[in-house]
Amino acid sequence: MFRRAMLTSPLRDLLGEHGPLAERLVEEVRADRGRLPVVFPGLPRRTARAPVGGGRKEFGDALVDLDAFRVCDLVAAYLTTSINATADELIDVFLHGDIEERAMLLRSLTFLPLGDATQRLMIEVLRTNIVLHLEAALCDHNLLTRAIRAGAVDNDTGNRLLLKFAFVDLPLRRAYGAEEQASEELSRMLQDLATEREAAGRSVWRDTWRMLGRAPCQGSLARLIGGLEHGDDGVRHAAADGLLLLTERGAGIAHFAKERIPREPRPEIRELLERLSR
Amino acid sequence: MLIFEPHIHMFSRITDDYERLSLSGVRAVLEPAFWLGQNRTCVGSFIDYFETLIGWERHRAQQFGIHHFCTMGLNPREANDDRVNQDVLDVLPRYCEKDSCVAIGEIGLDDQTETEAKFMAEQLELARKHDLPVLIHTPHRDKKKGFERCIAIIREQNFPMEKILLDHGNEETIKITRDLGCWSGFSIYPHTKMDPARMVSIVLEFGIERFVINSAADWGVSDPMMVPRTVAKLEQAGVPREKVEQLVWKNPIAFFGQSGRLNEEMLANPASANLRETFDGNSVLRGQDPDKM
Numbered sequence: 001m002f003r004r005a006m007l008t009s010p011l012r013d014l015l016g017e018h019g020p021l022a023e024r025l026v027e028e029v030r031a032d033r034g035r036l037p038v039v040f041p042g043l044p045r046r047t048a049r050a051p052v053g054g055g056r057k058e059f060g061d062a063l064v065d066l067d068a069f070r071v072c073d074l075v076a077a078y079l080t081t082s083i084n085a086t087a088d089e090l091i092d093v094f095l096h097g098d099i100e101e102r103a104m105l106l107r108s109l110t111f112l113p114l115g116d117a118t119q120r121l122m123i124e125v126l127r128t129n130i131v132l133h134l135e136a137a138l139c140d141h142n143l144l145t146r147a148i149r150a151g152a153v154d155n156d157t158g159n160r161l162l163l164k165f166a167f168v169d170l171p172l173r174r175a176y177g178a179e180e181q182a183s184e185e186l187s188r189m190l191q192d193l194a195t196e197r198e199a200a201g202r203s204v205w206r207d208t209w210r211m212l213g214r215a216p217c218q219g220s221l222a223r224l225i226g227g228l229e230h231g232d233d234g235v236r237h238a239a240a241d242g243l244l245l246l247t248e249r250g251a252g253i254a255h256f257a258k259e260r261i262p263r264e265p266r267p268e269i270r271e272l273l274e275r276l277s278r
Numbered sequence: 279m280l281i282f283e284p285h286i287h288m289f290s291r292i293t294d295d296y297e298r299l300s301l302s303g304v305r306a307v308l309e310p311a312f313w314l315g316q317n318r319t320c321v322g323s324f325i326d327y328f329e330t331l332i333g334w335e336r337h338r339a340q341q342f343g344i345h346h347f348c349t350m351g352l353n354p355r356e357a358n359d360d361r362v363n364q365d366v367l368d369v370l371p372r373y374c375e376k377d378s379c380v381a382i383g384e385i386g387l388d389d390q391t392e393t394e395a396k397f398m399a400e401q402l403e404l405a406r407k408h409d410l411p412v413l414i415h416t417p418h419r420d421k422k423k424g425f426e427r428c429i430a431i432i433r434e435q436n437f438p439m440e441k442i443l444l445d446h447g448n449e450e451t452i453k454i455t456r457d458l459g460c461w462s463g464f465s466i467y468p469h470t471k472m473d474p475a476r477m478v479s480i481v482l483e484f485g486i487e488r489f490v491i492n493s494a495a496d497w498g499v500s501d502p503m504m505v506p507r508t509v510a511k512l513e514q515a516g517v518p519r520e521k522v523e524q525l526v527w528k529n530p531i532a533f534f535g536q537s538g539r540l541n542e543e544m545l546a547n548p549a550s551a552n553l554r555e556t557f558d559g560n561s562v563l564r565g566q567d568p569d570k571m
Contacts, residue, residue: 005311036377037372038371038372039375040375041372041375041376041377042375042377043539044377045377045539096329097374098332098333098336098376098378099332099333099336100377101376110287130337188528
């Protein structure tokens with residue numbers, strides 16, 4: 001109860017002119033729980049779809065980028081936290097929701113207590129490739145990391161979520177703290193995906209090289225060194241980043257970096273290679 | 279010329295139809311909730327259908343740059359079915375609030391039974407509650423009498439006529455509806471009901487005010503291209519371009535815009551089409567190269 005109060009108050013402060021409507025909706029749903037699925041889909045048109053703005057902000061242990069959250073997302077979060085929405089209620093709204101409702105609900109999860117709804121909805125997210133929903137569930141906040149730490153999402157599900165993240169080519173930096181999930185098993189999964197993509201002549205998630213550097217598996221070192229010769233600037237950068245992480249583990253790859261430096265056209269990558277060659 | 283196709287059952291159509299519509303200038307479609315060719319046996323089948331209209335079908339349309347809207351309602355044929363009618367009415371309120379739901383419909387009369395009339399009246403009340411306009415399906419048999427009965431029910435309910443679209447009209451019904459203040463829809467079919475030539479005659483005689491035209495294409499013999507085909511016929515007949523544009527673009531937006539959930543500005547650009555997406559894990563896009571579409 002304390003955590004909920006701790007969250008609803010700063011959320012309310014951010015709603016500005018939409019605060020009174022949000023409070024009326026809370027009262028309406030408190031009086032009749034059956035109203036939740038009726039009022040929820042109307043939030044975007046009754047409030048606003050514009051970003052809240054204000055950059056990164058902490059709400060308890062949740063870290064959120066308010067530039068990526070819209071007013072209706074925060075009203076949805078305020079509504080669901082204020083009424084103490086149960087897991088069953090949240091899952092019902094999601095399963096019968098339209099594309100917008102699902103996005104709002106997934107963004108609300110970051111403000112709700114971790115629990116059954118977190119686990120169930122993360123698994124639902126695994127089954128969608130709607131990028132908007134993956135972004136809502138995993139990007140611009142640290143929900144995934146918090147959920148894994150708290151045991152609301154197990155490591156296997158966490159790995160599969162990040163593999164999906166790679167599958168749709170979302171940048172790792174948007175899932176705050178997700179690099180902590182690096183493991184030999186996740187590296188194997190990412191490397192298998194990379195091999196499959198390469199065989200089909202398709203591009204590979206660039207952050208693959210960074211994750212391999214954090215937790216190498218069999219074949220990772222060769223892939224990382226090979227990445228230094230890739231034609232894509234982003235891949236070479238990621239490979240250099242990954243190799244720097246490996247050298248912290250004592251991998252001797254200085255001579256590969258030295259050999260590459262004179263041919264590397266990008267100054268920022270040359271700088272990484274200089275560090276690798278020391 | 280941009281086209282808003284205000285009555286088409288894309289649920290029963292293939293992706294080639296979406297592509298042809300898009301290439302013909304169709305920027306938006308409206309899919310009324312209706313009968314599926316055979317009766318459903320439980321409310322769950324309706325729920326799945328309604329969720330297709332707000333989810334999967336929108337996603338399919340977006341792949342071709344088309345905005346997809348829908349209406350929600352219990353159709354008159356299944357209003358007669360006691361296995362489902364009341365249960366459907368009970369679940370409708372949450373679907374009436376969905377962003378892409380811009381009217382109640384298709385409701386109305388088919389066999390013109392008392393049960394149909396009862397559920398039509400109840401759904402007019404639902405529309406009032408959700409502040410939505412109403413798309414009325416009129417009977418294909420004994421049409422003139424059915425039109426008059428629909429109008430009588432609307433009047434009994436004291437529902438505002440400007441929020442009513444009486445669909446599937448023809449030369450006979452326009453004489454009944456033109457002075458009522460309601461909107462008139464004309465479904466252009468390949469073989470039955472209205473055809474493009476008859477529609478041209480109606481426009482030349484009665485104008486275009488509060489008229490919309492549609493293909494009502496579904497799982498039967500029908501042609502989703504009937505609105506673009508009729509546009510061509512109207513232009514060939516000398517109807518000024520701005521009038522044709524009002525008929526096929528501005529009029530449907532004006533009618534369904536009464537929902538407060540649709541306006542011309544929202545349709546200024548094609549619907550976003552991220553062809554890397556699939557829907558709910560459905561791999562229907564597998565093998566397509568977005569860059570080559």
